[in-house]
Each structure stands twice: as structure tokens, then as C-alpha cells.
Amino acid sequence: MKIAIFGLGYVGLTAAACLTREGHEVFGIDVSDEKIAAVNAGKSPIAEPGIGELIEAAVAKGLLHATKNAAPHINACEMAFVCVGTPSAPDGSHNMTYIAEVSRQIAAMIDTARPESLTVVYRSTMRPGTTEDLIQPIFEQQLGAASNKVELVYCPEFMRESVAIDDYFHPPKIVIGTSDGGPCRRLDALNAQIVAPRFYTHYREAELTKFVDNTFHAVKTAFANEIGRVCVQLGINAKTVHQIFVADTILNISPAYLRPGGAFGGSCLPKDVRALQYIASDAGADTHLVDSLLRSNEAHKHFLFENCVKGLSAHSKVLMLGIAFKSNSDDLRESPNIDLARKLLQAGYELSIYDPQIIPSKLLGQNLGYAFSNLPKLTRMLVSKSVAESGQFDLVVDTRGWAKTLSFKPGQQIVDVNTLS
Numbered sequence: 563m564k565i566a567i568f569g570l571g572y573v574g575l576t577a578a579a580c581l582t583r584e585g586h587e588v589f590g591i592d593v594s595d596e597k598i599a600a601v602n603a604g605k606s607p608i609a610e611p612g613i614g615e616l617i618e619a620a621v622a623k624g625l626l627h628a629t630k631n632a633a634p635h636i637n638a639c640e641m642a643f644v645c646v647g648t649p650s651a652p653d654g655s656h657n658m659t660y661i662a663e664v665s666r667q668i669a670a671m672i673d674t675a676r677p678e679s680l681t682v683v684y685r686s687t688m689r690p691g692t693t694e695d696l697i698q699p700i701f702e703q704q705l706g707a708a709s710n711k712v713e714l715v716y717c718p719e720f721m722r723e724s725v726a727i728d729d730y731f732h733p734p735k736i737v738i739g740t741s742d743g744g745p746c747r748r749l750d751a752l753n754a755q756i757v758a759p760r761f762y763t764h765y766r767e768a769e770l771t772k773f774v775d776n777t778f779h780a781v782k783t784a785f786a787n788e789i790g791r792v793c794v795q796l797g798i799n800a801k802t803v804h805q806i807f808v809a810d811t812i813l814n815i816s817p818a819y820l821r822p823g824g825a826f827g828g829s830c831l832p833k834d835v836r837a838l839q840y841i842a843s844d845a846g847a848d849t850h851l852v853d854s855l856l857r858s859n860e861a862h863k864h865f866l867f868e869n870c871v872k873g874l875s876a877h878s879k880v881l882m883l884g885i886a887f888k889s890n891s892d893d894l895r896e897s898p899n900i901d902l903a904r905k906l907l908q909a910g911y912e913l914s915i916y917d918p919q920i921i922p923s924k925l926l927g928q929n930l931g932y933a934f935s936n937l938p939k940l941t942r943m944l945v946s947k948s949v950a951e952s953g954q955f956d957l958v959v960d961t962r963g964w965a966k967t968l969s970f971k972p973g974q975q976i977v978d979v980n981t982l983s
């Protein structure tokens with residue numbers, strides 16, 4: 563296949579080197595004279611293991627040509643990859659100048675009489691909405707009725723510098739964002755030899771993927787370093803603590819606790835996060851990430867409340883399903899559902915609660931104290947199953963996924979808290 567690659571930086575050069583290794587012919591386009599001269603001389607302008615050898619071999623075989631001007635080649639290509647930089651702008655957003663410039667250049671070069679469309683695959687990291695709100699309009703404006711001569715795809719790059727070639731051929735996943743969320747025939751053909759989970763989705767989900775991954779990597783590193791600092795300050799062996807932590811692949815290094823849903827709560831998590839904050843600060847190990855967790859959780863509780871009552875009239879009758887912090891438990895301590903109930907009451911709604919695990923006369927000790935200091939009228943708000951199903955409520959707020967096991971009148975407004983985010 564003939565492929566144009568815009569941007570001969572770490573991402574673009576790696577793609578050029580790997581695609582030519584597979585026998586494709588690549589036209590590499592860059593604004594830098596030095597990069598173009600280096601590539602055409604068979605040399606890599608970046609230090610990346612193995613890239614120099616692949617570029618030398620590709621140029622010797624006539625498979626790699628670097629140029630500043632794509633115009634003579636673009637209409638001979640089936641695909642174009644955009645790998646230009648998206649550096650930070652002063653306000654922290656991505657500077658999209660290079661993406662916009664390259665998109666305009668490609669759009670202006672497309673021959674509307676070409677028999678087949680050009681598949682333009684964006685690999686740069688760019689904010690959700692860029693393909694639909696910035697790139698697509700550029701092509702539509704330039705091509706008008708011939709917009710079908712271009713197929714736009716967003717495919718985030720997951721390679722890491724220093725192991726870029728290995729990552730190219732063995733990526734953790736391939737994410738393909740298209741206009742209809744379906745596959746891209748040419749990209750699939752190009753990736754046919756690569757064994758990796760494939761995800762076909764719409765542009766915005768694909769665009770956000772890269773931010774989610776990179777931010778999670780940053781969270782993990784910051785968390786590990788905060789725990790490491792606490793260990794050092796307390797004279798604890800951080801390596802041993804790390805080994806024990808990562809050995810738990812059921813709760814720690816696993817998908818557990820990673821699904822967007824309810825806020826965290828209960829008798830342990832908030833208490834122990836608070837205590838670790840105290841321990842760290844007492845030991846002189848600042849833990850800014852850990853310090854942010856409870857505030858983040860409060861923000862989430864408020865988000866859930868606001869989204870539960872969106873459009874609900876004042877003084878409406880609300881039924882909450884579940885008030886304890888989890889199913890099959892009567893533990894109300896630091897239950898996020900208690901906070902949700904308080905917010906509903908403060909906002910003036912008439913609140914009833916259905917939770918068969920909660921029998922006020924059986925609550926004891928701290929559980930009893932927590933329940934009644936936070937919801938003094940809890941006993942009066944609890945209702946039976948038959949009242950819950952009576953159809954008198956304007957809104958059912960389901961914190962458990964119980965609604966499907968109960969009978970509600972047709973059209974009953976039900977909000978499942980765990981699917982709001």
C-alpha cells in the first residue's frame with residue numbers, strides 16, 4: 563500500500579519505519595528540512611532503538627521518501643497518517659495549530675476525481691470532539707459534495723519511546739474511532755498481522771481513550787511515589803510494601819474499583835484514607851493525590867445528586883432504593899446514600915426510603931449513632947415494599963439496581979445512580 567505520513571517525529575517515524583518493514587511504500591512529510599535530509603540519507607533524526615536500521619533499509623529499497631511537499635504523492639496513496647505534535651498551549655489545552663494546518667493541506671490536495679477515497683488516520687493525541695468539530699468541517703468546507711473522497715479515522719497511538727518498534731507490533735490494544743463506530747477496512751488490513759484486542763467506536767470515545775490511559779498512568783506513578791515517600795519517612799521497606807500490593811490481582815491490580823458509578827463510602831475507605839492523610843502529614847510526607855480523594859468523592863456525590871433531580875419539580879415525592887452503603891448490609895456508616903438522602907431533604911423533596919436490611923430498632927453502636935445524627939427522621943422515612951411499589955412517587959432513585967426486581971407503574975421515572983457516570 564502507498565501511505566503518506568504527516569509529521570516525522572517519534573510517532574510518525576516509528577510508523578514509517580514499521581510500515582516499510584512490512585513492505586509498504588511511505589511518503590514522509592515534515593516541515594523540517596533537517597529531518598527530511600536525514601531520512602532521505604537513510605538516517606534517523608531521532609534516537610530510538612532499531613529505527614535507524616529500519617530507515618536505512620527502507621531508503622535503500624526505495625520504500626521511504628521524505629519530502630516537504632505531499633502534493634505530487636497524496637493522490638497515489640490509499641491512506642494518510644497524521645502524526646504532528648499537539649503541544650501544550652499556555653492555558654493547558656492542546657495547541658491544535660499543526661493538526662488544523664495539516665488537515666487544510668490534505669483537504670486542498672485531494673483530487674476530487676480520484677477513483678477511491680483517501681483514508682486519513684489521525685494518530686496525534688487530541689481532545690474529544692476534535693475530529694467532528696475541527697477536522698471534519700475543514701474537509702467538508704474544502705471538498706463540499708466530494709467529501710466522500712475522504713474517510714476520517716481516529717486511532718490513538720499507545721507506543722512508548724525507547725521501545726517504540728516493539729510497541730508498534732505488540733500494542734496493548736488497537737482503538738479505531740470512525741463516523742459510525744464501525745470498522746475501517748483499510749486500517750484493519752494494515753493491522754492484520756498485529757495481535758491485539760480491537761475496539762471500534764465513535765470518534766469521541768476513541769479520542770478520550772488516550773487521555774484516560776495517560777492520566778491513569780500518571781495517577782499510578784504519583785500514588786506509588788506517595789506511598790514510597792510515606793514508607794521512607796516511617797522507615798518502612800517500600801519495596802516489600804510494593805511487592806505485596808501488586809501481588810493482589812483480585813482487588814488491587816485488577817478492574818475492581820475502576821467502573822464509573824457510585825461514590826466510595828462505608829466504614830473503612832473514607833476512615834482509612836483520612837487516617838493515611840494524617841499519618842503522611844505527621845511523618846512529613848506530603849501526599850497531594852491521597853489528600854484529594856475525599857474532595858473528589860464529595861464532588862462525585864454532588865454530581866450524582868444533581869443528575870438524579872434534573873428536571874424534578876420542587877417538593878416532589880422521591881423514593882430511594884437502598885440506604886446502607888452496600889447490598890446485604892445494614893452498615894450505614896459513611897454510606898454515600900445517606901449523603902444523597904440528606905441532599906434530597908435539604909433541597910425540599912419529600913423523601914421515603916426502601917431498604918429491607920435496615921431495621922432501626924436493631925441498629926447498634928456507631929452504626930446507630932451515624933444513622934440518626936445524619937438522618938434523624940430515618941425511622942419515619944423507611945417504607946415497606948408495598949408502599950415502595952404503590953406508584954405514589956414522582957421519582958425513584960435506585961442506588962442498588964433493585965428497581966428491576968420491584969413492580970413500578972408503567973412510565974415511572976427511575977434513576978439508577980450507578981449508571982449516571
Ligand SMILES: NC(=O)c1ccc[n+]([C@@H]2O[C@H](COP(=O)([O-])OP(=O)(O)OC[C@H]3O[C@@H](n4cnc5c(N)ncnc54)[C@H](O)[C@@H]3O)[C@@H](O)[C@H]2O)c1
Pocket residue numbers: 568569570571572573574591592593594597645646647648649660663664685686687688719720721722723
Ligand atoms: N512521543 C510519544 O511517545 C507519543 C506516544 C503516543 C502519542 N503521541 C502523540 O503523537 C503526536 C506526535 O508526537 P511526537 O512525539 O511524534 O511529536 P514530535 O514533535 O516528535 O513530531 C511532530 C512532527 O510533526 C512535524 N510537523 C509539524 N507541523 C507539520 C506540518 N504542517 N506538516 C508536516 N509535519 C509537521 C514536526 O516538524 C515534527 O517533526 C502528539 O500528539 C503526541 O501527544 C506521542
